[in-house]
Amino acid sequence: MLKPQPQQMRNLFSKKNKGPKKPLTVEQKITRRNFISFGTFFVASGVAYGGWKWLYNSPEETATITAGARKPLRRALNQTELAFRRVFSNNNLVKTYPKEMAAKNVRHNEDIGNEGKIDVTAWALKVKKQSGEVLNISIDDIKALPKTDIVYDFKCVEGWDQISHWGGVKFSDFISHFKLDAETALQYVGLETPDKQYYVGIDMPSAMHPQTLLAYEVNEKPLPPKHGAPLRLIIPVKYGIKNLKRIGTMTFSNKRPPDYWAEQGYDYYSGL
Amino acid sequence: MKQIKEKHPLAMRWTHWINFPILSIMIWSGMLIYWANDVYTITIFGHKFFGFFPEGFYNTFHIQKRLAEGMAFHFLFMWAFAINGLVYVLYTIISGEWRELVPQKKSFKEAWLVLLHDLHIRKMAPPQKKYNAAQRIAYTAIIVMGFGSLITGLAIYKPVQFYYLAWLCGGYHFARILHFALTIGYVFFFLIHIIQVILAGWNNFRSVISGFEVISKPDPKPIVETPTPADEKPIQ
Numbered sequence: 001m002l003k004p005q006p007q008q009m010r011n012l013f014s015k016k017n018k019g020p021k022k023p024l025t026v027e028q029k030i031t032r033r034n035f036i037s038f039g040t041f042f043v044a045s046g047v048a049y050g051g052w053k054w055l056y057n058s059p060e061e062t063a064t065i066t067a068g069a070r071k072p073l074r075r076a077l078n079q080t081e082l083a084f085r086r087v088f089s090n091n092n093l094v095k096t097y098p099k100e101m102a103a104k105n106v107r108h109n110e111d112i113g114n115e116g117k118i119d120v121t122a123w124a125l126k127v128k129k130q131s132g133e134v135l136n137i138s139i140d141d142i143k144a145l146p147k148t149d150i151v152y153d154f155k156c157v158e159g160w161d162q163i164s165h166w167g168g169v170k171f172s173d174f175i176s177h178f179k180l181d182a183e184t185a186l187q188y189v190g191l192e193t194p195d196k197q198y199y200v201g202i203d204m205p206s207a208m209h210p211q212t213l214l215a216y217e218v219n220e221k222p223l224p225p226k227h228g229a230p231l232r233l234i235i236p237v238k239y240g241i242k243n244l245k246r247i248g249t250m251t252f253s254n255k256r257p258p259d260y261w262a263e264q265g266y267d268y269y270s271g272l
Numbered sequence: 273m274k275q276i277k278e279k280h281p282l283a284m285r286w287t288h289w290i291n292f293p294i295l296s297i298m299i300w301s302g303m304l305i306y307w308a309n310d311v312y313t314i315t316i317f318g319h320k321f322f323g324f325f326p327e328g329f330y331n332t333f334h335i336q337k338r339l340a341e342g343m344a345f346h347f348l349f350m351w352a353f354a355i356n357g358l359v360y361v362l363y364t365i366i367s368g369e370w371r372e373l374v375p376q377k378k379s380f381k382e383a384w385l386v387l388l389h390d391l392h393i394r395k396m397a398p399p400q401k402k403y404n405a406a407q408r409i410a411y412t413a414i415i416v417m418g419f420g421s422l423i424t425g426l427a428i429y430k431p432v433q434f435y436y437l438a439w440l441c442g443g444y445h446f447a448r449i450l451h452f453a454l455t456i457g458y459v460f461f462f463l464i465h466i467i468q469v470i471l472a473g474w475n476n477f478r479s480v481i482s483g484f485e486v487i488s489k490p491d492p493k494p495i496v497e498t499p500t501p502a503d504e505k506p507i508q
Contacts, residue, residue, distance in 0.1 A: 159309030
């Protein structure tokens with residue numbers, strides 16, 4: 001009986017017709033497996049190196065609300081923001097401390113937008129409502145609201161942290177007292193210094209977090225100029241860069257308001 | 273006679289080599305971040321022995337004034353580091369490979385003997401399977417450290433949302449110190465690892481790429497057929 005010979009059929013296009021294959025010797029197996037695995041290793045290393053070169057040399061983003069970061073890295077920051085916004089909750093609170101633990105010398109880094117003297121009596125917080133109406137709120141109007149104190153670990157984007165004691169009105173209390181509830185349906189709060197030199201954008205959930213304050217006291221005394229007299233933002237769910245001093249104007253928007261450090265390559269969200 | 277002895281599974285080799293560049297990028301971008309508040313020193317009884325890092329080190333690696341850049345890289349590659357680590361750990365658990373890896377009771381005693389042997393003080397090394405006692409401890413410790421970096425990292429990254437992790441790490445401030453110390457630990461691990469790999473030689477190194485080692489076995493003895501005793505005959 002004739003057996004079918006598939007081996008020959010398969011070898012139709014090969015030059016040599018060797019007949020049935022012999023099992024590989026150990027030496028051949030070693031050579032073959034080395035070739036495949038080292039080949040893969042070098043190709044994969046090349047791809048990884050190429051990928052890194054591409055990322056490292058990728059162009060800077062076009063300057064809009066954010067600027068100064070490599071394009072793909074900015075995308076990654078924004079995507080990562082979305083992922084971590086999912087775990088944000090008003091039930092997650094910053095740790096608080098007894099006030100004895102608060103620093104006597106409260107550290108401060110920058111004076112951008114906070115330079116020179118300010119006439120506190122002439123100062124008023126401008127709140128721009130959706131309707132176009134502008135509220136001018138004096139520091140006494142704000143101090144008349146229930147006061148909230150917080151002693152917590154202030155965190156700077158640079159990496160240092162310091163337990164400090166702040167007093168002021170809860171942002172959410174401020175909103176409800178001045179009937180700004182409709183504005184909180186918008187996604188962002190924008191804050192700006194009177195000279196417009198420093199400005200931050202805060203997502204609404206972070207602004208409405210129960211520990212976010214419009215602070216007018218540090219260590220139970222009115223804010224000194226270097227800490228943002230007469231009114232500053234204290235927002236424990238953000239790095240220090242978002243804790244704007246000497247607030248001049250407050251706006252509400254569905255678009256990201258301008259943000260000083262997001263224009264310098266930092267994450268817009270900068271949430272903790 | 274040469275023989276192929278399977279050593280490292282494919283999943284372990286891939287995750288090992290993927291981890292290498294990712295961890296390098298994490299350490300580098302971590303230094304760009306650390307520079308902005310480079311306060312850590314080794315100080316014993318008030319005497320400062322070393323400050324992380326000397327100016328020359330920063331200059332050599334161009335580390336200054338790149339905080340934003342460092343954060344952007346760090347917060348992208350953290351995903352890769354975590355996912356790759358998770359794949360490795362899951363593989364090691366599910367495949368049963370952990371049995372070769374996790375230290376045994378005797379490992380802690382034996383590790384000293386391995387050390388003495390490696391230092392050429394002791395002639396004999398304790399018998400081992402895939403990994404010796406010192407390797408079991410080192411390779412398990414490095415996984416625990418990786419997990420530690422993830423936890424301390426999250427504790428620094430979102431200390432309010434993950435307040436329980438920050439608490440677990442002894443607070444935000446201490447978590448940053450731990451995160452840094454773990455990184456220094458990786459660098460030491462890396463140095464010893466490289467020296468050991470060089471000393472162990474080609475066959476060992478190849479096994480982390482090809483997966484197998486080549487061992488020479490004495491030629492097999494000719495098989496002598498022995499008649500099966502009557503009482504061991506299978507039941508018909």
